[in-house]
Amino acid sequence: GALPAPDTAALGRLLRTALGQGAPGAMARIDDHPTAWNDHAVVHKVTEGTADRRTGEAMSTADRFRIGSVTKTFTAVVLLQLAAEGKVRLDTSVNHYLPGLLPDDRITVRHVLSHRSGLYDYTNDMFAHTVSGFEAVRTKVFTYRDLVARSLKHARTHAPGAVYAYSNTNFVVAGMLVEKLTGHSVRTEYENRVIKPLKLTDTFYVHPDTRIPGRHAHGYLTPDEAKAGLVDATDQTVSWAQSAGALISSVRDLDTFLSALLGGRLLPPAQLAEMERWIPAGTAQAYGLGLRRRDLSCGVSVYGHTGAVQGFYTYAFASKDGRRSLSAVVNTSNNGAVHLTMLRTLESAFCGKKAK
Numbered sequence: 001g002a003l004p005a006p007d008t009a010a011l012g013r014l015l016r017t018a019l020g021q022g023a024p025g026a027m028a029r030i031d032d033h034p035t036a037w038n039d040h041a042v043v044h045k046v047t048e049g050t051a052d053r054r055t056g057e058a059m060s061t062a063d064r065f066r067i068g069s070v071t072k073t074f075t076a077v078v079l080l081q082l083a084a085e086g087k088v089r090l091d092t093s094v095n096h097y098l099p100g101l102l103p104d105d106r107i108t109v110r111h112v113l114s115h116r117s118g119l120y121d122y123t124n125d126m127f128a129h130t131v132s133g134f135e136a137v138r139t140k141v142f143t144y145r146d147l148v149a150r151s152l153k154h155a156r157t158h159a160p161g162a163v164y165a166y167s168n169t170n171f172v173v174a175g176m177l178v179e180k181l182t183g184h185s186v187r188t189e190y191e192n193r194v195i196k197p198l199k200l201t202d203t204f205y206v207h208p209d210t211r212i213p214g215r216h217a218h219g220y221l222t223p224d225e226a227k228a229g230l231v232d233a234t235d236q237t238v239s240w241a242q243s244a245g246a247l248i249s250s251v252r253d254l255d256t257f258l259s260a261l262l263g264g265r266l267l268p269p270a271q272l273a274e275m276e277r278w279i280p281a282g283t284a285q286a287y288g289l290g291l292r293r294r295d296l297s298c299g300v301s302v303y304g305h306t307g308a309v310q311g312f313y314t315y316a317f318a319s320k321d322g323r324r325s326l327s328a329v330v331n332t333s334n335n336g337a338v339h340l341t342m343l344r345t346l347e348s349a350f351c352g353k354k355a356k
């Protein structure tokens with residue numbers, strides 16, 4: 001049934017709370033298609049604070065930013081399109097396509113896309129110390145195999161398929177699968193299969209370039225030591241993440257992307273159904289294939305992904321039919337209070353005044 005109207009006043013209050021908790025700026029954009037998702041959208045925009053602490057420039061929904069693990073949903077869409085084309089089978093071993101890559105033939109493509117491979121997350125070591133870990137890699141260029149090798153230095157966390165255990169390594173392997181199956185870079189595949197068809201003119205995969213193209217927000221990393229100042233983390237290769245987290249986009253493009261995905265414009269029904277085969281992933285949360293489900297206080301479930309990359313937290317979710325999508329970003333990270341506040345924007349956007 002129809003969703004309650006978004007509570008944009010509450011949304012504004014939440015963004016101002018995030019600023020009070022240490023974020024320089026924050027913004028949210030809602031595309032609302034009250035009757036059918038492909039009719040003219042009603043767009044709600046809320047912005048607070050600054051996109052650039054040096055100039056004081058106000059945050060704008062025209063600003064591009066790094067979307068972190070929302071990239072995983074784009075990568076999953078590419079692989080699921082390849083599955084629809086018969087070029088990959090979800091329940092086949094990764095090693096069938098990438099011989100000798102993984103130490104266990106039982107790990108399948110589906111295990112990788114649903115974080116059930118058991119592959120250790122190499123970023124646990126990389127970012128144990130937030131600022132020094134970031135500074136050590138921010139200009140580095142890694143190969144996919146460098147990153148997988150870092151993971152394989154550790155024992156696997158569990159047997160393949162046993163449980164959900166989030167690991168960036170999975171979507172590095174997913175990127176390797178895309179490149180092996182197509183003979184193209186993931187950049188080419190994102191562009192040809194998602195960015196161009198949906199006209200996402202603010203969305204880029206520029207790895208290993210360190211700059212965010214055009215008009216963009218600066219992102220500020222919160223150090224572990226509370227008293228230390230914010231670190232401008234805007235320029236980095238994001239080579240530590242690549243197909244697991246290196247895309248750049250805008251709140252407008254993410255709204256378009258999620259509405260199209262949930263509205264059935266990116267995948268055939270069979271593959272969208274595969275993407276939405278849920279396994280438990282925390283309280284009121286589930287994970288499918290590169291897609292999160294969050295169950296809100298008003299009984300509405302929303303579908304999308306969150307992202308945490310140095311300097312930016314991103315929240316991109318849509319209703320089941322794609323008629324309403326919310327994309328929000330705050331230009332700080334490593335700040336748990338800000339993260340919890342920003343998660344509440346989903347309640348205001350989809351539960352409206354019924355939000356708890």
Ligand SMILES: CC1(C)S[C@@H]2[C@H](NC(=O)CCCC[C@H](NC(=O)C[NH3+])C(=O)[O-])C(=O)N2[C@H]1C(=O)[O-]
Nearest residue numbers: 068069123127130306307308309310311333334
């Ligand atoms: C599961 C998550 C939250 S973490 C995962 C991925 N981001 C990373 O793995 C980077 C983690 C380090 C980020 C850094 N934190 C530290 O260095 C802490 N010592 C910061 O906050 O800037 C992403 O994005 N995902 C989020 C997701 O999927 O929502």
